[in-house]
Amino acid sequence: MQTFKSQMALQLMILPCMLFLLIFAYVPIAGNVIAFQEFNLSAGFFHSRFIGLANFSEMFADPSFYMAMKNTVILSLLNMLIVFPAPLLFALIINEIPFLRFKKLVQTSSYLPNFISFAMVASMWIFLLDPKGMVNQSLLLLHLVKHPIEFWTEPGLFRPLSVVIGIWKGVGWGAIIYLAAISGINPDLYEAAKMDGAGRIKRIVHITLPNLIPLFSILFILNIGTLFSGNLDQSVLLGNSFNKETSYVIEYYSLQMGLELTRYSYATAVSFFQSVMAVLLVLIANWFSGKASGNRLF
Amino acid sequence: MHARIRLTAEDKAVNAIVMIVSVLALLATFYPIYYLLIYSLNDPIDAAGGGLYWYPRKFTLENFGYVFKSDQLLHSFLVTVARTLLGTAAGVLFTATAAYALSKERLRFRKAYSIIGLITMYFSGGLIPNYLLYQKLQLLNTFWVYIIPALFSIYNALLFMAFFRQMPAELEESAKVDGAGDFYIFARIILPLSKPVLATVALFVAVNHWNDWFSSAYYVSNQNLWTMPTIIVRMLSDNSIMDNMKNMSPGMRMDPLSTLQAIKYATLIVTILPITIVYPFIQRYFVQGMMVGAIKA
Structure with a gap:
């Protein structure tokens, strides 16, 4: 107690933060209890009736839930397999640019889209890919198509477009962390490899790439937790009633159930299911990665 | 990098591929924004005719006029x-x-x-x-x-x-x-x-x-209390808001649809441009910070 009193100032500095976490992090975590209730606003958390797993069984019986779940998982898989490794590849390319000033230029300009809100990015691409937009005009001009492509009303095109826009927005920013890791590689390794007659490609494949793999694995494990979530931005801002069968994701479903239909308990059950799955997935991936390669998070 | 005496064929090939990819990346980053800019600086009816790729053909600030009236x-x-x-x-x-x-x-x-x-x-x-x-x-x-x-x-x-x-x-x-x-x-x-x-x-x-x-x-x-990204989403998806904006001006255009499109482009440019202009001056802090964070992690 003596030390506690003597460091009153320090304790007062941490106190607001702990209160903040209690209110804005832990109360909502505890608030997930309404997933098991028939919550209504007047009764509140404490007096609403418990209904066990009824919300969850309703969820598993709803075809919309499965459609949203399927879309979420497919989009997440596409993200993991294409959008997620893209920055690694981009970093390898930037690192090989032979002119220093041009390298800096490419690198810094590639971050720019990260600073534009997804709301603006989505609007921009909706315009450019409009039947009368720039892309279709060019395609028509080059006689690559006979009629404008209906990019936003064709359900089959939503997933590829979501991937492309995801890369456009995030590839440069995502590459920073890999470029930092590349700058930490011991230059002697490259010199030694050169002496032994290894060419550029050999050096990339045998030195640069292996040095990035541990970092990539860690980021990948963290990312696996998002398999059953994410892509809300794309779904809300690029989705519409025409491409709903491929664009509607689980978070949008939860959002509509909760805020538009004010079915708070049901919507919370949906998001609770998601977060449980996310934690489970990270634990499994972490265990698996530890077994397979020794790269573990915790 | 220290000066190399001569480049092998492999070096040249790698350089060529790398340069092509990075030039394409630069174009892909900036051209969409640039396109919106020239379109919104062009006369709407003329722009709707197509073929606008490099610079405004019939320059006008009218589209931005509508935007700033809102x-x-x-x-x-x-x-x-x-x-x-x-x-x-x-x-x-x-x-x-x-x-x-x-x-x-x-x-x-x-x-x-x-x-x-x-x-x-x-x-x-x-x-x-x-x-x-x-x-x-x-x-x-x-x-x-x-x-x-x-x-x-x-x-x-x-x-x-x-x-x-x-x-x-x-x-x-x-x-x-x-x-x-x-x-x-x-x-x-x-x-x-x-x-x-x-x-x-x-x-x-x-x-x-x-x-x-x-x-x-x-x-x-x-x-x-709405912020700009939210207003953008609502405005651009809801034509009635845009129509109001257009009708406020006495100089009604002949072709409402293409005018509407040009105004939308101009609105987007107005919201994207501030960050694009400020960005070169602040980006070096971001990079430093990300490097610090990356090394610590």
Whole structure:
């Protein structure tokens, strides 16, 4: 107690933060209890009736839930397999640019889209890919198509477009962390490899790439937790009633159930299911990665 | 890189591929924005004819005239700026203060505090519990819903802690000898010496505030409090708002549809351009900060 009193100032500095976490992090975590209730606003958390797993069984019986779940998982898989490794590849390319000033230029300009809100990015691409937009005009001009492509009303095109826009927005920013890791590689390794007659490609494949793999694995494990979530931005801002069968994701479903239909308990059950799955997935991936390669998070 | 005497065929091939890809990447980044710019600077009916790729054919500022006549857009711009400034200042100070206390080994219950913080990295309440909480706290539909829930970030706290820990302990000790308290030391000695990490975190927080469309769209129904990204989404998807904007002007165009399109493009340019212009001046802080963060992680 003596030390506690003597460091009153320090304790007062941490106190607001702990209160903040209690209110804005832990109360909502505890608030997930309404997933098991028939919550209504007047009764509140404490007096609403418990209904066990009824919300969850309703969820598993709803075809919309499965459609949203399927879309979420497919989009997440596409993200993991294409959008997620893209920055690694981009970093390898930037690192090989032979002119220093041009390298800096490419690198810094590639971050720019990260600073534009997804709301603006989505609007921009909706315009450019409009039947009368720039892309279709060019395609028509080059006689690559006979009629404008209906990019936003064709359900089959939503997933590829979501991937492309995801890369456009995030590839440069995502590459920073890999470029930092590349700058930490011991230059002697490259010199030694050169002496032994290894060419550029050999050096990339045998030195640069292996040095990035541990970092990539860690980021990948963290990312696996998002398999059953994410892509809300794309779904809300690029989705519409025409491409709903491929664009509607689980978070949008939860959002509509909760805020538009004010079915708070049901919507919370949906998001609770998601977060449980996310934690489970990270634990499994972490265990698996530890077994397979020794790269573990915790 | 030191000068090479001669390039092998492999070197040349790699260089060629790398240069082609990076030039394409540059074009892909800037051309879409540039296209919107020239389109919005062109006469709408002429632009609708197509073939506009490199520069405005029939230059006009009329489209931007319509945009700047809209009070709503200007208002949302001011709300976004206010939110970004206030939210960044408050968030950075709040997080830095807590992180400073947490970075001191001698802090009592430090372990418990850290665990309380770290758990929130893996578990979060989810949308609806948050919404109900904000409702209970009467934050919904107020400006404060932008500021208060974003006060603290555990990731930024970790960045601060890494920085504070590597500061020389003598700084604190000599100030202690002179009778300074912890709070004085933090505010007068540590903070002024922490400009690099303050700048970095401030920019991270600022970008989050600037880009956020979600809280405005779902926690705020009062249109006077909407931020720019939200206004953009509503305006561009709802033609009636745009029509009103156009009708306010006496010089009605012959072709309402193409005028509408040009106004939309101009609106988007007005919202994207500020960050594009400011960006070259601030980007070096981001890069420094990301490097610090990346190496620590």
